[in-house]
Amino acid sequence: MIITCKKGAPQEEINKIIHNFESQGLEVTLSRGANYNVFGIVGDTTVVDERKIRANKWIEDVTRIGAPYKKVNRLFHPEDSVIDVAGIKIGGMEKIVVIGGPCSVEGREEICNIAEAVKDAGACMLRGGAYKPRTSPYAFQGLGTEGIEYMVEAKKNTGLPIVSELMSADKIDEFVEHVDLIQVGARNMQNFDLLKALGKINKPILLKRGLSNTVEEWLMSAEYIMAGGNENIILCERGIRTFERCTRNTLDLSVVPIIKRKSHLPIIIDPSHATGDWELVESMSLAAIAAGADGLIIEVHNNPECAWSDGAQSLKPDKFKTMIEKGRVIAEVVGRGM
Amino acid sequence: MIITCKKGAPQEEINKIIHNFESQGLEVTLSRGANYNVFGIVGDTTVVDERKIRANKWIEDVTRIGAPYKKVNRLFHPEDSVIDVAGIKIGGMEKIVVIGGPCSVEGREEICNIAEAVKDAGACMLRGGAYKPRTSPYAFQGLGTEGIEYMVEAKKNTGLPIVSELMSADKIDEFVEHVDLIQVGARNMQNFDLLKALGKINKPILLKRGLSNTVEEWLMSAEYIMAGGNENIILCERGIRTFERCTRNTLDLSVVPIIKRKSHLPIIIDPSHATGDWELVESMSLAAIAAGADGLIIEVHNNPECAWSDGAQSLKPDKFKTMIEKGRVIAEVVGRGM
């Protein structure tokens, strides 16, 4: 951590700052220039609060050198983490996983049919929303418990583990009992009370990146869960909010190699929410595989025009199957199965 | 609502689309051009889900004409809403309210001292965080219930109503009992389960704009609370996330007249979180008043250098007082007291 003092900071203030850090067991070195005094702070700075330092009026700037996260940091955990979701392994050099299914669970028959279809196409896990975060209070809010029950039935029929989004801590028991991979949606990435609650269970968590959250904030949210004791985390990029409006969001594929560098956690891509447009899903899925992603989560619907939500971004099963076939060839190029 | 069909859409599809809307009680008109067919949909389109329409492969684009919100919409409620917070009135042509206090409650004595100081300076309400949303799991998370108790004590001493942030629905009872204005933080603006829970009480809600949420999404979150039955909402702009990094966030003051045009709800400004820099707080506060804001919420600390959080953006009480004095003169120019 590097701290710059303003020109003219009195020696007394400088001594106070040095003493403050030394009393926390950190080592301090001081360089003096004509216009600045610069401190270098060496040691475990993850506990230091930058904004607290800035409160001193003599401080010009604070720059963190080491990352503010520990448990998710590849520096302290050089091997890839491989997460086990009901027997499916994700991460490392394991096969690239493909998760398919509808945005919302709409009924027993519908989800069971799609489950068969995505399994036939080559998916190894089923997605489906029972609790839906909707911008409008007047939009369909999901079937709730009934939706989870239908998912469980689809799992029984096909053997596919199931993924679903948890929106509040009071439903954790239901999810721990029935859901194999618990999704934290983009809008809840910094719902810290929810993250803390998820740190106390040991079901795998699918942590989506917030609409406008930096990679560092995303990793800090994963750190919340790991700090609580749950180390089964899979990250999911689903597009960020930018000035561009011809796609729903902007898919940031460069996070794939970035996450691999900074962390040991697996990362999968959601091209459906990222683009909001089924015609872009195949090309972005192939690109994600080529970029090194550990998996894909894709919206599939038998009849997108009648979907209760997000039909515009859902693939039909045959298109989903074609994508997987092409994807397998690209997976080989990057040394992976799929 | 305007819907464009692609060139070559078969008559049968067009008829299906028309029928679909008419069966919802909406009126449809069709214009045909060389390259497009355009439908105009007239009626109560708040219940129509745009993304569902887009799922039809013949649909090129969907444009909403009327706003997707009703209860927050000024069109259907032309007079300003005035919200009563324990006797303090906010909105309309009422006095501009000034809320002051620390980021976090740090102790009984500290909050009681600041409460006296902000009251002396001219504030009419006290802010203080007991439950703190922190990016890092290793940072101070707030005193919790103890913090609320100290706030209540500060209120007893000074008579100032209190504002504090609620982070999860399981603490609602505590807040309804003790807190006068319940804050929903930026990171929870789209925590829909929390919004629904707040719709069922009738305490006033201070709804902060999310870091990268549009005005429309913000109003939709207010609509969630109003749709649940709680009409006591005050909006709060606290800066948005942009590419610029020399301020913590970018304060978007143009939302003041925009909100006044689109909604009847009051809007206040938080220049402390918006800029993250106490040296900018006075100028942005004066600008907010000049722009027509209904109030200010400002971080004040007796000793910012020792604050447990956000000291860098806290004003000392004397600077806070100076700001209020200047602000009063500007308030007069825009026809308001303060």
Add this chain to the structure above:
Amino acid sequence: MIITCKKGAPQEEINKIIHNFESQGLEVTLSRGANYNVFGIVGDTTVVDERKIRANKWIEDVTRIGAPYKKVNRLFHPEDSVIDVAGIKIGGMEKIVVIGGPCSVEGREEICNIAEAVKDAGACMLRGGAYKPRTSPYAFQGLGTEGIEYMVEAKKNTGLPIVSELMSADKIDEFVEHVDLIQVGARNMQNFDLLKALGKINKPILLKRGLSNTVEEWLMSAEYIMAGGNENIILCERGIRTFERCTRNTLDLSVVPIIKRKSHLPIIIDPSHATGDWELVESMSLAAIAAGADGLIIEVHNNPECAWSDGAQSLKPDKFKTMIEKGRVIAEVVGRGM
């Protein structure tokens, strides 16, 4: 084009608006709702200025249905354009082109050596900057004419056509004489005087997307060149500016299928400037090929640590070669040579 009038617009105003459009040869239909009057305007609306319409105080909103561009629009030119750059064909189902070379030309020997190296690795064109747009006036500004001369020499030695950036219209003659593909940099994407000048020549133009320009603005800049008479345009995505800072810019690969849908022009990707980080270049290059890009432009330097500019994002020739070999296998998956 759809125009919404505010509630209460007098009939006289409405008639005036209708007459205004009809006098431009456009067809107008009017739908009336309880709160809005909506006009549909059908015909060639590319000449209509949206902002001029909005100046009428009774106008609520204006929505363009047809695109504001014609010559770049795939609707009016359904086949892919294939651009010929000194015998190399770009676009359609032609081979994916790879352009390699240094950020800046630094000397005769250096550029000639890199030219040999990129040719050996499999590149079919040489890039190199002679005129450099630098944020700081104190940074190296490029060798200018001398740099162009060295590029020409490297071309003679290797047969590789050359690409270089033109920064102002007064150097057009030099570029027309010596450069095979004239690059317009991101910062000049809306330097309209430069675009107009380039419309009058018929050398191929490589038009980079601006840091924060929408796809529509980008296509409008291409339209400027085409409207002037030069139809030889290749688009180049090089990352956009977002809130994220762990990459230099955010590479927006979804523009590949978007551009293919909206326009007939070829599109290539610059992963070097997009990421600013050579360690990300291979994965983003492979992703770009998988996404359907028509080519890649990549910074290659024999000794990146000593590069005069942008060494941090330059590949060494051996890594460049490895990337091309992997890329060829992916190109096959998407049905292309490389």
Add this chain to the structure above:
Amino acid sequence: MIITCKKGAPQEEINKIIHNFESQGLEVTLSRGANYNVFGIVGDTTVVDERKIRANKWIEDVTRIGAPYKKVNRLFHPEDSVIDVAGIKIGGMEKIVVIGGPCSVEGREEICNIAEAVKDAGACMLRGGAYKPRTSPYAFQGLGTEGIEYMVEAKKNTGLPIVSELMSADKIDEFVEHVDLIQVGARNMQNFDLLKALGKINKPILLKRGLSNTVEEWLMSAEYIMAGGNENIILCERGIRTFERCTRNTLDLSVVPIIKRKSHLPIIIDPSHATGDWELVESMSLAAIAAGADGLIIEVHNNPECAWSDGAQSLKPDKFKTMIEKGRVIAEVVGRGM
């Protein structure tokens, strides 16, 4: 400047880096931690190119402590610069200037009428575009030289100095002869050839901030002009591009105190382009004055509905006059005349 080396960097590399800086006359100190080596570089680092340092594979990160600009830096020029535009003084504690006029010059009579109107309302300078940067090649491109002539005539009639936008260096002579304050538009903020050309004249320059340029880039563009020898620069904030679309751009008023802290140059605000909406111009103008701006540049048109460009954001003269009257009272609060 602070440079972090990766863990395991060989001593030889570290020595090489130290030697490299010392040979440029800079002083180097080294701190070693368990996972990092950190160099502090002290001296005139404005000439050091960060991206060149990053090219070394052992470098983890580079942080600039001192600003990369010198001549615009308040550190080396503590007093406010006051710029003289044909006798009107801008900056320091001089009167707040108000510049009014149409977006485009449309004709002799039109500009002369508006000039009288803005003078009557209290403006001290006249704006008007003769060369217009338009997104579409099919939109009105300005009257060119004819427009400048009409501006000159309006100046003769009213005595108001004139402001107009220069789009390319080949028109500099015309502007030096006739225009009092030469505007560089947002889209040309990083047209470095144009900036260099403007460094060689000594007419005052109005440098608008680019749509998505940081404050540092903006100051670096001013540095280009000052480094060339022209120290007469006025900065102009005109809104930045963000995700929000209910205003044309997002007005960033916090740059007013930020620019005052970092630089000695005056800053004025353009609320017309920032909001794109005349109904927001008054409130944003008053806010700008309260925030400490040195002036305003506002679009005024006698008949906005018929304006050839940007009518939607133009005030009528009476509204412009009302705004100035209110503004004067606020100016007093911040200790300025207007």
